[in-house]
Amino acid sequence: MLLARSPSSDVVHVVHITNDQSRSIMEEAGPTPSKETLELEKTVLYLRGWKLWLLTAGLWIGLFLSSLESTIVSTSLVSITNALNGFILRDWIVTAYLLSYTSFLTIYAKFGDIFGRKTMLLLALTLFTVFSTLCGVSSNIVELITFRAFQGIGASGIYSMIMAITPSIVPPTNYGKYMAIVSTVFIVASVLGPVMGGVINSRSSWRWIFLLNIPGGMVSFILVAVYLPMSEASLKLSPRQRLRRKFERSTLARIDIVGIFLLLASSVLLIFALEEGGTRYFWNSAAIVSSLVIAIVLVIVFVIWETFLSESTMVQEPVFPPSIAKDRLPATTLATSFFTSFAFIAMVVNIPQKMQAVSDFSPVEAGLASLPLLLTAPLATALSGFLVENLAVPPFYLITIASALQLVGVGLTCSFPADAIAVPTAQYGYEIIIGIGFGLGLTNLYIFARAVVPETNLAVMIGALTQLRVLGGTISLAVCATILNNHTAPRVEQVVSPQQAQAISNSLLAINDLTPAQQIAVRSAFAEGYHKQNIFMAVLTGIGLITSCFLWEKTPRKAV
Template identity: 55%
Template sequence: MIMVIAPTLVPSEKFGKYLAIIASVFAIASVLGPILGGAISNNSAWRWIFLLNAPAGCVCIGIVALILPSSISSQPDVKFTNHLRAKISGAALRRVDVVGVFLLLASSILLVFAMEEAGTRYSWSDAVIISTFCVGGIAGILFVFWELFLEKSTSLQEPVFPLRLLKSRLLAAMMATAFFTGFPFVAIVVNIPQRAQAVSGLSSVKAGLALLPLLLTSPLAASVSGILTTNLKIPPFYLILLGSILQFIGVGLTCTLPNHSFDVSPQQYGYEALMGLGFGLSLTTVLTLAPLVIKEPYLGVAMGALTQVRVLAGTISLAICSTILNNCLRPKMASVISPSQLRAISDSLSAIDDLTPSQRIAVRQAFGEGYTKQNIFLTAFSGVSVLASLFIWEKKPRRVGEQQQAANL
């Protein structure tokens, strides 16, 4: 939501700078999550990771209610309560696309559930997985038809995502870039600490610290992108392309990490730095380009969609990576450890330390091979991200501060 309202609160010539700040905070939070989560679970119950979100959420609600300016800042006499009452009035609620929201959530949740559980709790041929895939797919198809219907109808409801926006080559390419960049970003942030625990035998805290190169370079690149696009007027396209290439190289190099060595390879930190620079540049600059491409009535929807596809891609990638790892581990570990030991490792990677030395070596090697296969999969999607970013090219690339050349949507 922050990405949606930002264009209405910030002048267009300063949007790149403020967006870089927002993206930097998001990047830091995304990478700090595994580090703090590891520290909490290592010293307390893992449930505290979720319980701590409650007071943090209350603080955020207070900040939004009392400090965040509204779009009616030009009318200082209007009270916040009156403005809030207008937003939740019957007329405003009738504009909400309830059916579209339901179909989109149903499709996303069911498909992600099926990909996460297939090959772990259920087999791929299980009725639960097949039915979930079918219902999720049908919900996705119905969502598309429903959005098309709303666009052509005279209903007061506003589509969750007006499909006419995809008629813009630039926006379609930007959404594809955000999707295929979000795919490896979330998976890498989760897999690096897991690999450090499963393969290198590090504690959850030290495994989280293995993310530091990515933690430092990603927000740095996001901040620099704001300076380059806003102050130096470098076209966002070039930064998106550069970020996609750096991400592709960094993720690809992680496929070369040795599986037989149980120490964290020093080269890994360099690969993380490359990935961090790539993620920071591409994910931030795609959003910087949006106000230069989309007209004002659709800008909020476009910003929300660009953020949503990135998060959705990350969720899907985690599910697929989990399936890849499980499919690699089960046949290799079946003859090495008992089913009860396998379940214990699935519940907590620290259970690897309870195995015999020979079992521990075999299990760590199996995990190493599984993570390598995951990285090969993520490299392929990073390559598609580079290809998608090329479709953002124009003969005269747009720059922040120039007159908008939005597509006729």
Template identity: 55%
Template sequence: MLSKGDPSNRLDSKAPLQNSAPTVTSSPSIHEHNLDGVSPGCEQPREGPFMSGWRKHVLTFGMWIALFLSTLETTIVSTSLVSITNTLNGFNLRDWVVTAYLITYTGFLVIYAKLGDVFGRKTMYLLGLGIFIIFSCLCGASTNIVELIIFRAFQGMGASGIYCMTIVIAPTLVPKAEFGRYIAIVSTVFALASILGPLLGGVVSANGSWRWVFFLNGPAGGLAFFLLAWLLPGSDKNNQNPQQPLLALLRSKVTSSNLSRVDFAGAVLLLASSMLLVFSLESGGTRYPWSSPTVISTLVLSFVTGALFFIWERSKWVKEPVFSPRLLKGRLMPAMLASSFFIGFPFTAIVVNIPQSLQAVYGYSPQKAGIALLPLLLLSPVATAVSGYLTSSRNIPPVYVILVGSVFQLIGVGLTCLLPTLPIKGADDAHVPASQYGFEAIMGIGFGSTLSTILTLAPLVVDSTDLPVMMGALTQVRVLGGTISLAVCSTLLNNHVESRLPSLLDPSRVTEISESLSAIQNLPSEEQIAVRSIYAEGYNKQNILLTAFSGIAFISCLLLWERPPRRPTSTPAEVASKS
């Protein structure tokens, strides 16, 4: 149990946390890592005090609510996009409603992890949750598509803090041997949000105003904020006087010594690189030609700022880098980052694109489209729970589970390329082929087995000093992969549709369809089938691309292989043998 009087056990402490990963006797230098990227000082962690009892359960519940709300926003919008853009007349900007959220959600993950070390994890958690609640309400009050996109970007900034701080704090709540099972329980948030998101989005859109997709975050987020403010321990020095006024507490956080630890230049370069990359991919071939100066310049600037970020992080002027260069030493840690990126690439695009394709190709309602995604969304949490059981209770090496999951992902995504590109029946009674549900189930097993298990592997590879930033980095590259995939897939679809529709319809009808998919229903039956077939061909191109990246994900996962593999309960001798 966490002792109330022992500040060394505070979750918000800036000192390295006990029992979250193998401990180190001193901070390792860049040259003190072997080829697998593990510090030689690593030794098996001692069993120590952990938060338990009702306080732990209520705190976990508060964290679960906050994480659920922030994750729900990435899926609930997928089946609400058509209704939202129909109201705000911005179907051609539909993907920016998702992408704007994911850009900031992605860009701030590692930054939050580092700022948590500087200003305290409780402070950053509550800050992120507060931003999320405020801008969720503003999203619901939006009067045009541009306002909504801007508010979604700030909403994503807050959600990034929720996600990052939850992942960083989770390893400190249970012993390392139980972390696989605990992270599987926490990961039910993602599974449940994936299941309920499209369904709730469809129900809200069909039976009420889409604005409640965002307004619901207000009261639920307020409850989570209260529970976290009450039970989440604060940093050591600031808890000596828990009754001090809020302004005094903030002043004690924002000191010159703390500010000097913040790598502002690195944070700006990281954000610039991520945002410019997604902007160029989202805009190319849609709002601007690929050869336009806007797309070329932003793409080049993205790579330049990315290169400058890594150069700057290695420079002698950085006191505490946002992302320490030693995390890229060896083989395992870069392999984990690559695996997270390429696994996340298909996942986000598939969850968003399947409901959209069912509405565009088969004329499904948002609610029906969400229900059709259930095979993927139901099998994913089952696979996650089984993975947690295997790694924790059965002491199965996480790399085994990751490899099997990547094979299922590759097979499931690859089979979607076999789906027909023509509706078999008429425009009024077209239906999804039964085989698609089987393909979704296979994909669900693959995604559920890989996404959370990579996080289970991280504490076995990374020392406790670097674990928070590494957990944030694994999450950031996964979400970045999904964000890029949305941009690329949107470009593929838009380019295909815009090149084919003008040969079938007059310009006014093409414009109507670009602004709202519901305009397809106003076409004569034969034209409806022709237009829906064009959309089906575009989504098939997306599936081919996602299959290629699933293949790269499998290759990346192979790089995690080692003999003998790491287990959650490896003995000190086994840990030392890898050092």
């Protein structure tokens, strides 16, 4: 690989050639390269200098805001639901965001191939900023949940498009280091999210959790619009011609409408059934049973349809080409991403809730209690980039070690007394183990995917990896909420009146109005429910360790 820079340009020319070709070029290249030399060169243009850093700042801000929404809201759920009288629907504030976020990741990746990644990123930033504003002015819990779903659609596009755009911004030799820079987003969001959520709820209105996205979203939009280059084909067209081309019949014909519908419908029905089963509806009710059955049927139909579409001569392009999952390594990478995400997202949301429901922590204290988990995960992500890039450690080893650390950390949390109200000091150490495990595995799954999937399918593969990772976390969150509600509801009703039980379901602050004996009984019931959640997450994390072992090769490949 040769790197060359024009003195008057901020673009690096990266030329991929073999050693033999290199010698030939060095011998033949003069003031005017030969025809043979030009045919040997495969040149890709990359930004550099201040333009690269301004674009990076725009991408960083957008990714930061979308990442912050998970951690800052998770520590603010109790305060938000206290204000809007909807504690029983608290998890839908997170689930609605994660559900739409999950459902659109692969769709955005495919739309980026059809309509252009810059166009889709700008659209995602617009949606995220607009619906953040609407979340901030919501007047009831249903409005907030609805706007959070649309906010998640925007956030999904931000993440998906940035992950797809990043490989085209810097040369492959600098990809690991650049990803380490991008990973600082998660470090800052993890640290600031819980603290900001607690401070905002203690010092101001919860509405600022969403309204703060407005200026940042606008800055990110401007930087991306100005500094993210368009494709060479688009540069030759006028703005009107570019807009017209995006909506030509031939372009729209490439959209897999059936596949998109099946993917969205199955995701929504599955999460609805898992979230509402045992809470608003009985598990054997028609609403839950029919939702689960239809979701499973739609998944099967989706697989059949995508297979048919990929093998047919139709113009439509499948949302997810089934050929990606036919080989062992890509399929196992997807499965590992799915199962290893179960514990992390649920713990990010549940730890602050547990601290407030069980140990009577304030929002600020609850946010600080989850910092060991939230801080070590992105730090481990940055470390993994260094190990793969600088020390040439094969990603397989790091993924397997990461899965094992997660299982150890989650398993150790199950060793606490089930009804313990006080927070054991060891919990913070276990959070660190879980965070390191998740952080080591996250980036390496993407790096490994780049090594085993053709470049033409890389964007969709990355979108699918992220979609399965978030889907696993969303399912885990829904199941954990069901476990908690099913365990605590009957036990709380045994020690308090129906009116008091309803008050607790609306707001955890109602626990403080009970007698000391009732408070201990209620908090113990919540503690037992969270303990059962940890057992469930340990089992799924163990499956993730098993799937990661199937990534083994006789000679483990290194990053490309």
